[in-house]
Amino acid sequence: MTGVAKTDRLQPIALASRTQGSWLFIGLTLFILLFFALSLSLGRVPLAFFEALGALLEGEDTLGAIVLYEIRLPRALLALMVGATLGLTGAALQGYLRNPLAEPGIIGVSASAALGSVLVFYYGLAAVFPLALPLGGMAGAFVAVLLMHLLAGRQGSALGLILAGVAVNSLAAALTALALNLAPNPFAATEIIFWLLGSLADRSFTHVALAAPLMALGGLVMLTLGRALDALSLGEETAESLGVDLGALRLRLILGTALGVGAAVSVAGAIGFVGLIVPHLLRPLVGHRPSLLLPASALGGAALTLVSDIAVRFAPFGPELRLGVFTALIGAPFFFYLVIRLRRETW
Amino acid sequence: MNLIEAEGVSVRLGRRPVLERVDLAAPAGCVLGLIGPNGAGKTTLLRLLARLHPPDEGALRLDGRPFGEVPRRVFARSVAYLPQLAVLQWPLAVERVVALGRLPHLGPWQRPGRRDLEAIQNAMEAADIGAFATRAVTTLSDGERARAMIARALAVEPRVLLADEPVAALDPGHQLQVMALLRRHAQKGGAVVVVLHELTLAARFCDRLVMLHEGRVLAEGAPQEVLREETLEEAFHIRAHRGRFGDETFVIPWERVTTNAAAPDINGAGK
Numbered sequence: 167m168t169g170v171a172k173t174d175r176l177q178p179i180a181l182a183s184r185t186q187g188s189w190l191f192i193g194l195t196l197f198i199l200l201f202f203a204l205s206l207s208l209g210r211v212p213l214a215f216f217e218a219l220g221a222l223l224e225g226e227d228t229l230g231a232i233v234l235y236e237i238r239l240p241r242a243l244l245a246l247m248v249g250a251t252l253g254l255t256g257a258a259l260q261g262y263l264r265n266p267l268a269e270p271g272i273i274g275v276s277a278s279a280a281l282g283s284v285l286v287f288y289y290g291l292a293a294v295f296p297l298a299l300p301l302g303g304m305a306g307a308f309v310a311v312l313l314m315h316l317l318a319g320r321q322g323s324a325l326g327l328i329l330a331g332v333a334v335n336s337l338a339a340a341l342t343a344l345a346l347n348l349a350p351n352p353f354a355a356t357e358i359i360f361w362l363l364g365s366l367a368d369r370s371f372t373h374v375a376l377a378a379p380l381m382a383l384g385g386l387v388m389l390t391l392g393r394a395l396d397a398l399s400l401g402e403e404t405a406e407s408l409g410v411d412l413g414a415l416r417l418r419l420i421l422g423t424a425l426g427v428g429a430a431v432s433v434a435g436a437i438g439f440v441g442l443i444v445p446h447l448l449r450p451l452v453g454h455r456p457s458l459l460l461p462a463s464a465l466g467g468a469a470l471t472l473v474s475d476i477a478v479r480f481a482p483f484g485p486e487l488r489l490g491v492f493t494a495l496i497g498a499p500f501f502f503y504l505v506i507r508l509r510r511e512t513w
Numbered sequence: 514m515n516l517i518e519a520e521g522v523s524v525r526l527g528r529r530p531v532l533e534r535v536d537l538a539a540p541a542g543c544v545l546g547l548i549g550p551n552g553a554g555k556t557t558l559l560r561l562l563a564r565l566h567p568p569d570e571g572a573l574r575l576d577g578r579p580f581g582e583v584p585r586r587v588f589a590r591s592v593a594y595l596p597q598l599a600v601l602q603w604p605l606a607v608e609r610v611v612a613l614g615r616l617p618h619l620g621p622w623q624r625p626g627r628r629d630l631e632a633i634q635n636a637m638e639a640a641d642i643g644a645f646a647t648r649a650v651t652t653l654s655d656g657e658r659a660r661a662m663i664a665r666a667l668a669v670e671p672r673v674l675l676a677d678e679p680v681a682a683l684d685p686g687h688q689l690q691v692m693a694l695l696r697r698h699a700q701k702g703g704a705v706v707v708v709l710h711e712l713t714l715a716a717r718f719c720d721r722l723v724m725l726h727e728g729r730v731l732a733e734g735a736p737q738e739v740l741r742e743e744t745l746e747e748a749f750h751i752r753a754h755r756g757r758f759g760d761e762t763f764v765i766p767w768e769r770v771t772t773n774a775a776a777p778d779i780n781g782a783g784k
Contacts (some may be wrong), residue, residue, distance in 0.1 A: 398602075408669075453605065454605050455603075
């Protein structure tokens with residue numbers, strides 16, 4: 167043994183440090199606060215923001231206060247929660263499947279949740295029983311995660327996963343198209359399109375109240391997975407030998423995904439690629455640790471969705487761009503880039 | 514007292530028997546070598562001992578307690594398993610990978626404490642990986658990676674260490690180093706069960722050997738008793754030069770035997 171390698175007692179500095187990555191979390195939080203405020207103050211209707219805020223706080227029913235409270239606040243809150251849910255789910259799925267291409271949209275969870283919501287809406291259940299909408303979304307998401315699991319298997323290769331995703335996505339798309347085809351009137355068809363395109367426009371506090379507890383619950387479930395996902399980066403056998411209960415992990419992941427994505431999609435429609443882009447960009451910044459990536463991706467997802475939802479208000483043409491359309495427009499090229507990079511690594 | 518033992522364990526894959534009524538026992542202080550040709554069932558046996566797979570028949574005990582009675586976390590703290598092929602999904606820093614060995618010791622939200630950092634440092638020193646502690650584990654050479662994985666298993670500070678061909682990717686210097694590590698683990702009161710293909714290392718560093726052949730124990734006992742002419746020929750279809758150097762036995766596989774015909778005596782160096 168040479169003396170070079172053994173200079174003095176090892177100091178795993180990064181391990182002992184409690185502050186690793188905290189600047190990232192602070193930065194993301196500040197970013198979110200900034201864009202949350204911007205989301206409240208920017209829109210098609212010009213608004214004297216501080217005036218409206220003052221009126222709102224004093225309980226005056228000025229037009230500005232109403233716009234702020236009834237329209238912009240639910241919208242910003244939903245962007246925050248839906249984005250956090252999608253980012254978190256993407257990070258959890260990627261950690262569990264050990265596959266950087268996993269994402270609720272790509273593996274068909276969002277489409278199935280949308281189908282669940284569409285069916286509930288189609289049969290008029292939503293009007294009778296408000297919780298039916300998120301329940302339908304959750305049922306759809308649950309079936310999709312389960313199907314994907316059965317099709318791709320636990321050691322799912324990238325290929326197996328994508329194929330399973332294509333299968334689940336096509337089935338959900340076919341059934342949604344059927345519902346669209348059989349839609350009793352043009353109004354129903356328009357409503358169904360809402361879930362397909364994904365949007366946060368015209369949402370109210372009813373939607374927030376409906377989805378928020380479920381998303382929070384799903385998020386909490388997923389945030390507990392960090393340790394197990396860290397262990398899983400050494401493979402299933404080693405993780406198991408380190409005391410990870412793989413069965414329980416799988417169950418919690420499926421439950422968390424179904425709760426979170428199901429609730430998110432039922433109020434905002436299918437918003438793709440947030441769960442793909444965000445964990446991917448943040449992973450190197452947290453030292454590739456799945457456990458740290460979970461909260462980081464929740465914040466990152468919220469940030470990206472807030473920004474995107476502001477951007478769609480300023481499309482220089484025609485009607486407002488749908489949020490899901492916008493994220494797909496930036497997300498799909500990103501997916502291209504990932505596939506090309508994976509190809510280079512594999513071949 | 515046997516730290517870990519298997520009694521009459523059998524495993525079948527479909528109809529094919531992989532292990533048939535195998536017994537194995539490793540007391541504290543023992544390095545037990547598991548040898549045998551490819552497909553003899555060594556890895557399956559090790560996975561049984563790691564509680565990754567249940568046997569179809571037979572009993573497994575940790576410290577005298579049936580496996581089923583040992584809680585998951587206690588088992589994870591007591592038995593470390595080093596699989597043959599290291600899976601590394603993300604480019605984690607080497608010290609982060611080693612630190613994963615402390616997971617069974619931590620509560621769900623507990624951060625690693627002094628004791629954990631100490632264990633991590635000791636493991637990294639023992640495996641001689643301090644020089645690349647902060648490098649991404651995916652950038653390591655095969656040998657460096659193997660040592661990082663060994664450090665990960667040592668960081669558990671287990672009583673029983675199960676290692677599946679831990680020296681397969683290593684150069685001779687690091688092979689000896691790893692075998693010495695396993696010896697030291699046993700000296701400190703632990704037990705080691707290690708799968709080896711390198712017969713001289715098995716003879717020199719193991720207290721006992723179990724030779725598996727087609728799912729059965731072909732020979733069991735002290736290295737000289739197990740590494741006999743007949744057993745080597747039956748299990749590996751080889752003839753080997755065997756000899757002693759001081760107190761130590763060495764075995765050099767020499768030629769493959771394809772028939773059962775009597776072969777010329779090539780053991781000039783032996784006994």
